[in-house]
Amino acid sequence: MFVILPHNYIKMTTQQLTQQIQQKKSFLCIGLDVDLNKIPKHLLDLEDPIFEFNRAIIDATHDLTVSYKPNTAFYEAYGIKGWMSLQKTIEYINSTYPDIFTIADAKRGDIGNTSSMYAKAFFEDLNFDSVTVAPYMGKDSVEPFLDFENKHTIMLALTSNEGAFDFQTLNVSDPSGSGGKELYKQVLETSKTWKNSENLMYVVGATKAEYFTEIRKIVPNSFLLVPGVGAQGGSLSEVCKYGMNQNIGLLINSSRAIIYASNGTDFAEKARIEVLKMQQEMAAILNTVQ
Amino acid sequence: MFVILPHNYIKMTTQQLTQQIQQKKSFLCIGLDVDLNKIPKHLLDLEDPIFEFNRAIIDATHDLTVSYKPNTAFYEAYGIKGWMSLQKTIEYINSTYPDIFTIADAKRGDIGNTSSMYAKAFFEDLNFDSVTVAPYMGKDSVEPFLDFENKHTIMLALTSNEGAFDFQTLNVSDPSGSGGKELYKQVLETSKTWKNSENLMYVVGATKAEYFTEIRKIVPNSFLLVPGVGAQGGSLSEVCKYGMNQNIGLLINSSRAIIYASNGTDFAEKARIEVLKMQQEMAAILNTVQ
Structure with a gap:
């Protein structure tokens, strides 16, 4: 039923991502934002609780999701041990479920030679x-990431947090001094x-x-990674109505609602139940557009 | 001559930083942006070349500088080994030269609960x-960092790279719709x-x-971390003329010109010579303003 990709497959084109969808x-x-204070207590005695948690979640949900997104902050907070958990997690996904699209949610950006080092860290060393x-x-802070063929760079445009309205939605004049548009639109256009x-x-x-209508005028063909559905109040059907394109073009992220569905020994099972609900909603939407 | 701070001293107020200056x-x-392709070849046989390189640079220059700034990208690019080099470097500075102000140049930022994890990573786990x-x-992406008492959060305002002019200098209307100022000024004011x-x-x-004149109108008392002097064309005396305040209020960063002054066995000595030149220029400037 699924396309079995070769074991060493580590690059995914957007066409292949659409095919997976x-x-x-x-x-x-699925956002793998793993906090040791929130995972089931019985895992804490294991040598690498974060990895064991991730592996169980991944094993229980991989057939219903196209992507996993560890947020690097949650790994860095535990220092070298955390970085090791991150490495084991990405290696586990790449070797066991190579048809998964992996995202390092790192929100990096620096001057050119430094961004090159970040790109090397995530694309080469960790192989996201x-x-x-x-x-x-x-x-010049983003182009070094774009240099990597068949790797994808997901840039912040309009985020789902309260602070998004501090700067992202301010009205800016374009470089010629004419017109006026919100900063996130200028970011999209310039990029x-x-x-x-x-x-x-x-x-x-x-x-x-409704923002998606405007955004699709600027980037009709790009994939959009969408946080904020569910817990933060966004509606899946509304996002799809305004944001979906002919290649689907959407990745809807959910993290805490899935991975912390239970903090008992049934956490992975309960995560699968949550994922199944979302997947069924998505399947229903996909059936209406195809 | 120098104030000897207790061995476990790990927090520095801005007053103490000015005193050190x-x-x-x-x-x-001094920016510790260590690239294995650029450091002396004889170090590569050691178990941790990056740390050994840093230790030699630090030992040779600590009395002439008030701050070291490892850029995390250069450590992450080497995965777990790199993260270990970073940890050893910060531990070495904190235990050996506790009067040094340490900066993790990480350029992080995420939604609230995630920024808290980054703050924990750099302020608690690594103790920068x-x-x-x-x-x-x-x-809400910055306030979790600001929560840490006697720790400092250094926010990007106007950077020294070419891409700074893509968005930072665009003219924005303030939230009330009135006026108009460059984005970096709005960022300073809002913060x-x-x-x-x-x-x-x-x-x-x-x-x-000249930008410093405008910036000092908005943040007269804050410390500014200034890259781009020397190699990137900025003039130290000009920056001081327009940017210095009554607490000095400036940290001038230099990285490659110092740490790669030589790629032979004399790299630390040569680094010291470069640092001494800069320190003497700075001493001359400080003498004229005091």
Whole structure:
């Protein structure tokens, strides 16, 4: 039923991602934001509780999701041990479920030679398919990531947090001084002029689905990684109505609602139940558009 | 001659930083951006070449500088081994030269609960005095860092790279719709309204010294971390003329010009010679303003 990809497969094109979505009838991304204070107590005696937690979640949900997204902050907080858990997690996904699209949610960005080092860290050393980046430092802070063929760079455009309205939605004049548009739109437009911009995807929060109409005018073909559905109040059907394109073009992230569905020994089972609910909603939506 | 701080001293107030500057007659920050392709070949046979390189540089320069700033990208690029080098480096500085102000140049920023994890990573696990953050996600992405008493959060305002002009200098209307100012100025102004904003410092590139006049109108008392002097064309005396305040208020960063002054066995000696030149320039400037 699923396409079995070769074991050493580590690069995924957007076409292959769309194909995975259509096969699994799911465009779900599961955020692996693992906090030792929140995972079931029985795991804490194991040598690597974070990895064991992730492995159980992944084994229980991999057929219903197309993507996993560890947020690097949750690993860095535990220092070297955390970094080892991250490495084991990505290696486990790449070797066991190579058809999964992996995202390092790292929100990096620095001057050129430094961004090259970050790109090397996530694309080469850890072998993620994609990494999230921040746009504030502009072109030369993002292009080093775009240099990597068949890797994907997911840039913050409009985030789902309260602070999104501090700067992202401010009205800016374009460089010629004319017009006026919200900063996140300028970020989207400017990024399209960068070298290898076809390797860009964007983070767009689900808090106001109507934003997607405007965003799709600027980036009709790009994949959008969408946090904020569910817990933060965004509606899946609204996001799909305004944000979906002919290649689906959406990855809907959910983290805490899935991975902390239970803090007992049944945590993975309960996670699967939550994932199944979302996948069924997604399948229903996909059936209406195809 | 120098104040000997207790061995377990790990927090530095801005007053103590100014005191260190006045004692050492230096407001230099040395960037430890260590690339295995650029360090002397004889170090590569050692178990931890990056740490050995850092230790030699630090031992040779600690009396002429007030701060070291490892850029996390250069450590992450080497995975777990790199993270271990970073940890050994910060532990070495904290235990051997506790009067040094340490900066994790990480440019982090995420939604609230995630930024808390980053703050924990750099302030608690690694025990840095400060960390650099990106402003794009706004208030709730930065405030978790500011929560840490006597730790410092250094936010990107105006960077020294070419891409700084993509977004940072765009003209924005303030939230009321009136006026118009460059985005980096809005970032500075808005950040002053955040909780514990007294723990903020800012990254301001040296590429155009006149910017400092405007920036000092907004943040007269804050410390500014200044990249871009020397190699990138900024002038030390110009930056000081427009950017220095009554507490000095400047940390001038230099990295490659110092740490790669030689790639032979004399690399630490040659680094010291470069540092001494800069420190003497700084001492001369400090003598004229005091």
